[in-house]
Amino acid sequence: MDLYEYQGKQLFAKYGIPVSAGEVATTVDDAVAAADRVGYPVVVKAQVQVGGRGKAGGIKLAANADECRTHATSILGLDIKGHVVKILWIEQASDIASEYYASFTLDRAAKLHLGMLSAQGGVDIEQVAAESPDAIARIHVDPVDGLDEAKCREWVLAAGLDAAANDGAVELLLKLWHCYVAADCDLAEVNPLILKPDGKVHALDAKVTLDDNSVFRHPEYAEYDATQVRDERETAAHEKGLQYVGLEGYVGIIANGAGLAMSTVDIVSQVGGKPANFLDIGGGASAEVMTGALEVINNDPAVRSIFINIFGGITKGEEVANGIVEALKRVSIDAPIVIRLDGTNADEGRAILEPHLSDTLQIEPTMVAAAERVVELAKSRGGK
Numbered sequence: 001m002d003l004y005e006y007q008g009k010q011l012f013a014k015y016g017i018p019v020s021a022g023e024v025a026t027t028v029d030d031a032v033a034a035a036d037r038v039g040y041p042v043v044v045k046a047q048v049q050v051g052g053r054g055k056a057g058g059i060k061l062a063a064n065a066d067e068c069r070t071h072a073t074s075i076l077g078l079d080i081k082g083h084v085v086k087i088l089w090i091e092q093a094s095d096i097a098s099e100y101y102a103s104f105t106l107d108r109a110a111k112l113h114l115g116m117l118s119a120q121g122g123v124d125i126e127q128v129a130a131e132s133p134d135a136i137a138r139i140h141v142d143p144v145d146g147l148d149e150a151k152c153r154e155w156v157l158a159a160g161l162d163a164a165a166n167d168g169a170v171e172l173l174l175k176l177w178h179c180y181v182a183a184d185c186d187l188a189e190v191n192p193l194i195l196k197p198d199g200k201v202h203a204l205d206a207k208v209t210l211d212d213n214s215v216f217r218h219p220e221y222a223e224y225d226a227t228q229v230r231d232e233r234e235t236a237a238h239e240k241g242l243q244y245v246g247l248e249g250y251v252g253i254i255a256n257g258a259g260l261a262m263s264t265v266d267i268v269s270q271v272g273g274k275p276a277n278f279l280d281i282g283g284g285a286s287a288e289v290m291t292g293a294l295e296v297i298n299n300d301p302a303v304r305s306i307f308i309n310i311f312g313g314i315t316k317g318e319e320v321a322n323g324i325v326e327a328l329k330r331v332s333i334d335a336p337i338v339i340r341l342d343g344t345n346a347d348e349g350r351a352i353l354e355p356h357l358s359d360t361l362q363i364e365p366t367m368v369a370a371a372e373r374v375v376e377l378a379k380s381r382g383g384k
């Protein structure tokens with residue numbers, strides 16, 4: 001789960017990381033009122049979950065209420081790489097002596113945490129990594145040992161920040177490390193991390209990704225979940241408790257189990273089709289679950305045909321078949337459906353489906369045959 005900058009900064013503040021005081025606003029009037037309280041000069045910052053807001057005109061300095069009004073008006077509604085700005089963060093402007101880059105993330109290949117620190121901050125870190133990789137000081141941190149002050153100082157010295165920033169950077173980075181671990185972040189990035197003319201080190205931006213698997217120990221994350229921007233199809237599916245990922249194609253996919261759902265996506269691609277989604281209905285295949293899944297897929301206008309791929313394990317073939325038959329009584333589906341049913345009691349399940357088969361509800365004996373059939377149907381109905 002990605003946080004907005006303001007949420008990341010509020011999280012940082014809980015861990016004692018210095019950030020600028022500010023307020024959220026969603027209208028121009030609110031932005032000006034917030035700026036009056038925060039105190040000029042302020043920075044008007046677009047809140048979208050994508051980087052490069054500065055270059056896109058989403059970050060503007062305002063010296064007074066008139067400027068704040070002008071900037072809030074131009075930034076609200078601005079489209080930044082496909083993300084329309086609906087929220088502003090108005091914060092006290094900072095004086096900057098130097099801009100650095102700092103982050104902690106997980107290095108899966110090394111099975112260790114990775115800290116990156118660079119004196120070349122404020123700019124695109126991917127560009128720094130590509131053009132001058134030596135400008136980034138990297139540190140691997142063992143999750144058991146953690147990061148101690150001595151190791152942190154060594155890292156800071158290796159990055160070659162301004163000497164005046166060293167002590168403040170060590171202090172801030174130890175807090176950032178603590179935040180990264182305690183808040184279960186997958187990423188905690190500060191770009192720019194700044195040195196102010198008065199010698200203080202400060203987080204001027206915040207990019208935080210939380211580990212969704214840790215939500216059970218952070219009930220307070222529900223508030224972040226509420227502000228997540230999701231694909232509409234994904235929202236509808238998550239509300240029904242389905243594991244759904246929207247894709248670009250035209251063959252709707254329903255499968256039981258994440259592995260089978262992924263294989264289904266693969267095989268549809270392999271036979272020349274394009275999957276519209278990944279949808280795992282999980283272990284059971286009750287009429288209720290199947291109805292929900294079909295509704296979600298049916299609401300996707302790109303879908304031209306639907307592939308229901310079920311392998312009965314604990315769930316028996318006849319339960320799956322009854323679930324499908326019952327679901328089709330509850331929802332009217334536009335696209336033709338191709339079923340592949342195998343596993344425990346598959347024959348019994350197929351016998352139940354038999355009387356219901358038609359041009360729009362077909363069954364195939366194997367996964368490959370079903371994939372070929374469903375792609376052919378989709379193409380004959382304009383899928384491309």
Ligand code: GDP
Pocket residue numbers: 043050051052053054055059092093094095096099122123191192204205
């Ligand atoms: P991003 O472009 O989405 O990464 O947004 P940032 O929050 O990192 O801001 C981009 C740039 O705007 C920073 O690198 C700074 O150069 C500048 N900026 C942001 N806030 C301030 C501020 O308070 N004072 C000054 N002088 N510049 C700022």
Ligand code: MN
Pocket residue numbers: 122191192205
């Ligand atoms: Mn930034």
